[in-house]
Amino acid sequence: MTLKNDLLLIVRQSRTIALFTVLVALPCLYLLSGFYSVGAEERGIVTRFGRIVQDNVMPGMNYHLPWPIESAQTLSVTALRSMDIDFTASAPEQLQPELTTGDEDLVDVAIQIQYNISEPALFASTTAAEVLLQQLAMAETLYYISANAIDQLLTTGRTSLQNHLRSNIQHAASDLQLGVRITSVQIRRLEPPASIKKAFDDVARASSEKQKMIQDSMGERGTRLAEARSAANRVRQQAAAYATTVLERAQGDRDYFFATWQEYKKAPNLEAQRLYLEKLERIMAPAQISVVQPAH
Amino acid sequence: MKLTLWLLGALAVGAYLLATSLVPVKETELVVVAQFGKPVRIIDEAGLSLKLPDPIQTASRLDKRVQLLPLSASEFVTRDRRNLVVNAFVLWRVVEPKTFLASVRNAETAEIRLESLANSEIGAALGAQALDAIFTDDASAQKMPAVFTKVTEASNRVALQEFGIEVVAVRPSRFGFPKQNLLAIYKRMESERDRIARQYRAEGQEEAARIQAQTEREVSQLRAEAYRDAQQVKGESEAKAARIYAEAFESDADYYTFVRSMEAYEKMLGKNTTFVLSTDSPILRYLLSPPAGKSP
Numbered sequence: 066m067t068l069k070n071d072l073l074l075i076v077r078q079s080r081t082i083a084l085f086t087v088l089v090a091l092p093c094l095y096l097l098s099g100f101y102s103v104g105a106e107e108r109g110i111v112t113r114f115g116r117i118v119q120d121n122v123m124p125g126m127n128y129h130l131p132w133p134i135e136s137a138q139t140l141s142v143t144a145l146r147s148m149d150i151d152f153t154a155s156a157p158e159q160l161q162p163e164l165t166t167g168d169e170d171l172v173d174v175a176i177q178i179q180y181n182i183s184e185p186a187l188f189a190s191t192t193a194a195e196v197l198l199q200q201l202a203m204a205e206t207l208y209y210i211s212a213n214a215i216d217q218l219l220t221t222g223r224t225s226l227q228n229h230l231r232s233n234i235q236h237a238a239s240d241l242q243l244g245v246r247i248t249s250v251q252i253r254r255l256e257p258p259a260s261i262k263k264a265f266d267d268v269a270r271a272s273s274e275k276q277k278m279i280q281d282s283m284g285e286r287g288t289r290l291a292e293a294r295s296a297a298n299r300v301r302q303q304a305a306a307y308a309t310t311v312l313e314r315a316q317g318d319r320d321y322f323f324a325t326w327q328e329y330k331k332a333p334n335l336e337a338q339r340l341y342l343e344k345l346e347r348i349m350a351p352a353q354i355s356v357v358q359p360a361h
Numbered sequence: 362m363k364l365t366l367w368l369l370g371a372l373a374v375g376a377y378l379l380a381t382s383l384v385p386v387k388e389t390e391l392v393v394v395a396q397f398g399k400p401v402r403i404i405d406e407a408g409l410s411l412k413l414p415d416p417i418q419t420a421s422r423l424d425k426r427v428q429l430l431p432l433s434a435s436e437f438v439t440r441d442r443r444n445l446v447v448n449a450f451v452l453w454r455v456v457e458p459k460t461f462l463a464s465v466r467n468a469e470t471a472e473i474r475l476e477s478l479a480n481s482e483i484g485a486a487l488g489a490q491a492l493d494a495i496f497t498d499d500a501s502a503q504k505m506p507a508v509f510t511k512v513t514e515a516s517n518r519v520a521l522q523e524f525g526i527e528v529v530a531v532r533p534s535r536f537g538f539p540k541q542n543l544l545a546i547y548k549r550m551e552s553e554r555d556r557i558a559r560q561y562r563a564e565g566q567e568e569a570a571r572i573q574a575q576t577e578r579e580v581s582q583l584r585a586e587a588y589r590d591a592q593q594v595k596g597e598s599e600a601k602a603a604r605i606y607a608e609a610f611e612s613d614a615d616y617y618t619f620v621r622s623m624e625a626y627e628k629m630l631g632k633n634t635t636f637v638l639s640t641d642s643p644i645l646r647y648l649l650s651p652p653a654g655k656s657p
Contacts, residue, residue: 115387116407133385152535157434160446161537161546167498170550171537190388192426200429200450204532208506211536214498241427241452241529261547264554271558275565282569286576293580297587304591308598315602322609322620329616337619344623345644352634356648359639 099131107139108185120186140189142182145248148195150202151175153254163258164207170215175254178202178234180245187244194243201237202250205230215257219265223252381415391425393458394418400459423461427454427529430472436539437484443492444542448535449509451479451516453526460525471524478519479531482512509533 102125103109109122113135122137129135152174156162163171178198182188191197209229213222230250238245257265329336386392386407394402394412401418404410405425412418434448453475455461465471486508487495494504509532517528538546610617640649 112388112407114385114407114409115390116409117388157446157448157535159436159540160434160448160535161540161543163537165496165537167496167503169492169496169546170553171546186388190426192389192424192428197427197429197452200431200532200534203534204450204509207533207536208503211496211505212498212500212503217498257550258547261551261554264551264558268554268558268561271561271565275561275568278565278569279572282572282576286572289576289580290583293583297583300584300587300591301594304594308594311595311598311602312605315605319605319609322617323612325620326609326613326616330613333616337616340620341623344627348623348626348630349636351632352630352636353632354636354638356638356640356645359641 095131099129099135100126101129101137101139102126103139104141106141106143108142108182110138110140110185110189112136112138117186117190120184138189140182140185142185142188145179145181146195147177147179148199148202149175149177149253150199150206151253152203152206164210166210166215166218167212168214171258172210172215172218173254173256173258174206174210174252176202176206176230177251177253178247179249179251180247182244183246184244187242189244191241191243194245197241198234198238198243198245201241202230202234205233205237209233218255219257223255226255227252378414382412384410384412384420386410389424389426391423391455391458392420393423393462394420400462403458421462423455423458424468425455427452428468428472430475431534432476432479434535435480435483437487439487439490439492439495441491444539445487445492445495446535446537446539447483447487447533449479449483449531449533451475451531452529453520454529455525456521456527457525460523462525464524465526471526474524475516475520475526475528479512479516479528482515483509483531486512486515505533505536 101109103122105124107124109119109127110117111119111122111129113130114133118135127137129137152164153162154175161171163173166172180198188194209226210218213226218226227250231247234250235247238247256262325340329340384392384394384404386404386409388407392404392410393400394404396413396418398419402412404420412420430451430453432449432451434446437445437447439445453471461471465474490504490508494502495508497503509530512531513528516531520526520528638645
């Protein structure tokens with residue numbers, strides 16, 4: 066009896082506590098279960114009976130109506146996500162490892178896509194959004210590679226490939242409402258197949274050899290033309306010097322002639338005789354002279 | 362006591378009715394309400410909906426999101442009998458739940474049907490194209506995206522009608538030649554690179570030779586021009602000198618000839634000249650016969 070009495074006493078005494086627990090504490094705990102926090106890099110999505118009612122809850126402490134009415138989900142959105150696609154490494158067994166270019170050559174390609182989540186609600190309500198994105202990116206890469214010649218891809222095509230892929234993948238992702246924003250597409254690798262890389266390197270070498278040959282002969286041409294110009298200049302200067310000499314001498318000779326002639330005119334015979342003897346003297350003095358008596 | 366029992370019973374029945382007639386629908390799903398097994402209503406709006414309680418009406422849920430179905434790589438033949446290995450993927454979603462449930466019932470069956478549908482459409486579309494319309498370095502003439510758009514449209518038509526499925530896209534993730542062709546392609550690429558390298562080197566030599574020849578030509582032109590100018594200057598100066606001399610000559614021909622001849626003799630004759638003079642010669646007139654003087 067005493068045990069029963071004791072138990073009854075305890076029940077009677079704890080009834081207030083039990084009542085308090087049932088009527089106040091449990092509902093309070095139930096209501097408190099609706100608090101949730103959204104991290105600095107996250108956004109929250111609140112659904113009420115499955116329907117999305119808030120799709121962009123900002124970071125901080127937030128509240129949703131408790132289960133089963135509403136539920137919340139957080140997604141890391143501001144963080145930049147990246148995805149690597151290596152075509153060569155992921156080739157199926159019966160297929161060539163490289164991609165085929167527009168001129169039916171093969172090229173080894175790996176790209177990296179960087180993206181973030183622009184619309185959390187869309188992203189959260191898509192099946193395997195990232196796998197989808199990868200497949201779409203592969204299709205766009207294929208399309209581009211198979212529409213361009215290998216030389217163009219390996220030289221000038223890189224930047225345009227990146228830009229083309231970024232806008233086309235974005236376009237495809239928007240069409241499917243993946244809720245992602247492609248920030249960039251980087252080419253990790255865009256090379257000829259490893260086994261015949263040597264042949265491609267040789268082409269690059271040949272191209273620079275060609276440039277060198279042309280540069281060398283241009284250099285030689287410069288030197289030779291400069292030499293030729295200076296030689297031509299020398300010839301002209303010499304000719305001018307010669308012309309001056311000839312003219313000056315002619316004028317000198319003429320002046321001399323007229324000066325002596327003036328004298329000569331005054332007494333032609335005498336002057337001629339004198340001049341004749343004077344010259345004769347100058348001509349004959351160094352020469353050898355034999356004088357003979359005519360035999361008559 | 363009886364009342365409590367009744368109350369408890371009513372509560373249990375009420376809870377059961379509430380639980381089975383309230384249907385929370387997620388954003389990502391479609392709910393098909395069937396009355397005694399026959400589909401009567403489709404709920405495609407997210408949120409809370411009502412139906413008659415089980416077992417009168419039952420709800421079955423279908424994913425309405427876009428599903429990704431990767432196809433295994435298969436070999437196809439183009440119009441010009443070239444083999445291609447294509448790895449494609451299908452994006453699909455349920456749009457007509459009644460048709461879907463009646464024809465394929467679940468996603469697994471749907472995927473098997475879709476795979477064979479997509480493969481046969483790809484085969485038909487590729488079989489109608491020549492290889493050079495698929496791989497081309499002219500992006501505007503490229504048919505590959507168009508081929509897959511056509512495959513998508515054709516598959517969609519059939520899938521929509523037969524399975525209640527919308528085919529959102531069929532696209533390739535890998536596209537190329539079978540592996541057994543690989544060595545031949547590598548060889549072709551290698552010999553093509555060799556040819557290009559040889560061409561570069563030949564072009565380099567040709568260009569260098571052209572520059573050298575042009576240099577040669579310009580150098581001789583420069584020389585010839587200089588010679589021409591020099592000769593002109595010289596000629597002019599000599600002509601002028603000749604006129605100057607002529608001036609002198611015209612004023613007194615005899616005297617000029619005399620003076621000029623004497624000058625010439627002076628230059629022509631020198632040390633090594635031997636004169637043989639007769640005593641009769643006028644220069645030696647006075648040598649042996651002194652002048653007579655004024656007397657006798």
